[in-house]
């Protein structure tokens with residue numbers, strides 16, 4: 001068994017940055033293990049992502065081609081990558097931790113009697129792989145045991161993409177065998193929910209509320225602060241799941257990604273799926289009663305306290321300052 | 324439809340998490356426990372399907388004796404019966420080890436649908452349901468918000484990133500992992516709580532289901548996360564901290 005295989009994801013919509021970060025993680029692992037790195041993507045040799053890849057040294061790329069892979073299905077992808085992995089026999093296989101990867105890679109790994117080490121945020125000597133437990137409150141270092149291939153997925157934003165360097169990548173086609181009746185699911189084209197009424201991405205200031213608010217009536221407290229600042233109101237997922245605020249105010253991986261000048265998080269714990277949506281904000285203020293809440297890891301200013309008291313006090317202070 | 328819902332008991336979200344002295348696991352002695360949140364949505368989806376199409380909802384949970392409280396909660400909300408895989412060494416099994424237990428127990432029931440949460444709030448692996456599908460040789464779909472029965476199987480609404488969705492048609496039997504927020508959760512009624520006491524909870528010993536194979540992934544060390552920014556903590560009464568904050572936002576951060 002040899003080498004590192006980084007599987008990239010070409011996306012019709014959204015960011016290929018995910019894949020570049022996985023390549024960067026592959027380079028970290030290559031430096032630690034002395035192994036060489038190859039890359040693979042579903043698509044033909046003209047797949048746009050392969051043009052981005054040449055120039056970041058991965059001397060070999062596999063374009064995994066099959067008409068039944070034109071639309072993503074877990075059955076199709078599991079079959080295709082099972083065959084590619086059996087052919088190349090890599091020691092490590094890295095993926096970006098996308099929804100697609102969550103969907104098929106655990107199944108692919110199980111086919112090799114392996115489990116995916118998912119959502120990895122750091123790779124260190126050993127090699128050891130760090131991922132978060134308890135909604136980001138604890139980091140855990142894992143090791144792979146035994147001699148099967150090791151499956152890893154890389155957390156969004158954890159590795160900085162490598163700057164492009166000179167170099168060329170040789171692209172080989174790989175055509176897996178897939179019978180059409182092996183694909184049991186029939187997916188539709190992706191669609192968007194009704195047009196977004198609120199565009200949080202253009203707001204200069206956002207006050208965002210999480211489950212610490214306890215009930216819908218209390219949201220008025222946070223609305224008051226937003227009004228005093230002239231800010232937009234946003235929320236973490238559970239608030240929208242509960243129907244307390246509409247979906248288009250949700251910040252995070254399944255909501256909006258924003259980078260305002262000021263982001264105030266009130267009663268939000270700071271789970272990674274929330275943080276990826278707001279950590280690019282210029283100035284982050286966190287209000288939480290738990291000093292160990294992960295939101296404080298990304299905050300510029302932190303207040304440990306009860307938001308029911310702290311938020312109205314800030315509203316008053318803002319009003320006073322504006323007079 | 325015969326539906327199995329896999330439900331995990333996890334430390335309560337607001338419970339303080341402390342790492343043990345050896346740095347190998349957390350202090351469990353003073354923890355409160357609750358039903359994993361996405362699993363509550365999986366249960367809700369199952370109960371609604373049963374209300375529309377008839378059938379049976381069976382709760383499946385692996386863990387020590389103490390998970391009995393979470394099982395009763397699910398029965399009180401309306402599940403018909405439960406299977407409890409009694410297992411004291413959950414933490415030493417990897418996702419494949421847990422999935423093997425769940426798959427073996429599920430196989431004996433031949434359900435039309437097996438629902439899991441998309442991810443546990445403690446380990447956050449997001450894998451167990453998908454692995455169970457592989458072990459049972461069933462098709463699967465993940466991040467599901469809604470399930471409709473069709474003539475040939477089911478049609479599901481799947482969440483994609485950044486506000487996108489798709490629908491997927493699958494034949495049954497199938498495995499689905501359920502995302503939070505697809506339906507409104509019900510509360511257990513007093514009557515439900517009373518009835519739950521009479522419902523069947525079948526206990527299976529983990530050792531009888533699947534031999535404990537050595538995990539392929541092992542946890543070496545726990546640590547507190549490192550800060551990504553240098554956070555200034557503001558202390559004092561609410562009034563004092565509020566004044567200090569506004570002052571800093573104006574003169575230091577220049578955002579007001």
Ligand SMILES: Cc1cc2nc3c(=O)[nH]c(=O)nc-3n(C[C@H](O)[C@H](O)[C@H](O)COP(=O)(O)OP(=O)(O)OC[C@H]3O[C@@H](n4cnc5c(N)ncnc54)[C@H](O)[C@@H]3O)c2cc1C
Nearest residue numbers: 210211212236237252253254255267268269273274289307
């Ligand atoms: C695939 C996937 C996609 C997801 N997408 C998103 C997404 O787009 N956006 C998103 O936000 N989440 C998303 N999530 C959910 C995410 O994992 C977390 O569950 C969620 O962000 C938690 O929201 P919260 O911080 O409001 O709630 P909790 O985690 O319950 O935190 C509540 C916080 O409030 C604090 N608190 C309680 N009472 C008070 C008080 N009186 N005063 C001050 N503080 C108090 C508590 O200490 C706690 O830290 C996703 C999850 C998955 C698996």
Ligand SMILES: Nc1ncnc2c1ncn2[C@@H]1O[C@H](COP(=O)(O)O)[C@@H](O)[C@H]1O
Nearest residue numbers: 329330385439440442443448449450451
């Ligand atoms: N011990 C368990 N008992 C029952 N269901 C479980 C158990 N562990 C995981 N699951 C199910 O698998 C889902 C995903 O868990 P995980 O793979 O740990 O993120 C959970 O939401 C549960 O539905």
